[in-house]
Amino acid sequence: MAFENVGRVWTINSFAEYLTTLERPMWCRAVVLHHTGAPCLADRPKGLLIQHMHNLQYFYQQEKGWSAGPHLFVDEDELFGMCDLTKKGIHAVSFNSLAIGIEVLGNYDAEDPLTGRGLQCWTMAAAAVKALLDWLGLPATEQTILFHRDDPTTGKKCPGSKVLKPWIIDLVTNSIGLSAVTDLAQQPDVGMAWALWDFRGEKWCVPVYDFLVAKGVKPVTIAKKLKVVAGEYFYGSELLEGAYYVKANDVIKPDQRTWAPAYEVMQLLP
């Protein structure tokens, strides 16, 4: 059963507190921002109500036939629950498997995100994103704050052509400090900077050589085991299904250019 959180409403502070009661989902590497489009701000002069969440659940479940929907809805002063934050939702084809989906009230192809209620909604959204990233142990970057339109499978401009990525990252970075609720011990032990990760084909990938070295595997062992046979990548006898080579003119040394999905590389560790 999905739509577990329909009926729940939080302020930013109670939301941050709520997050501390949840187990951090290992599949989640980012948040995706959407706008509701319709309804727009003018359609909801008093913001969202719990009844709207029930209506939206009906829309996703009965009319679209989806088993889940976005995780959260945001208006100018509250956060409305929809789906369990620890489970995958349905909101952006390429990002469902790795990101929490947030819908911001408004139509930002037409309405202004920089003034009035639009700005209030985006300020709330930024605070929610900040709380989520702190909880997930992730920094605020282009890779962790995704827009629906970053999904190559959609032609939508969601979350609105007037909303720009650098502005949102700035808004999240400078959002009211909720870092007090962050448990630094919960940060993922990837052994390498998140800036080194790469996102391809719905999967987070890491440079195999650097990752294994960071995990304590001897470089000479890696050099011996990492090979390409008939166009397929192997580590010892393990096939690396999602592996690929980065460009030859990349800064990484030629014998260290194999990248692979993190979940595959994790399995190579002793």
Ligand SMILES: [Zn+2]
């Ligand atoms: Zn969207």
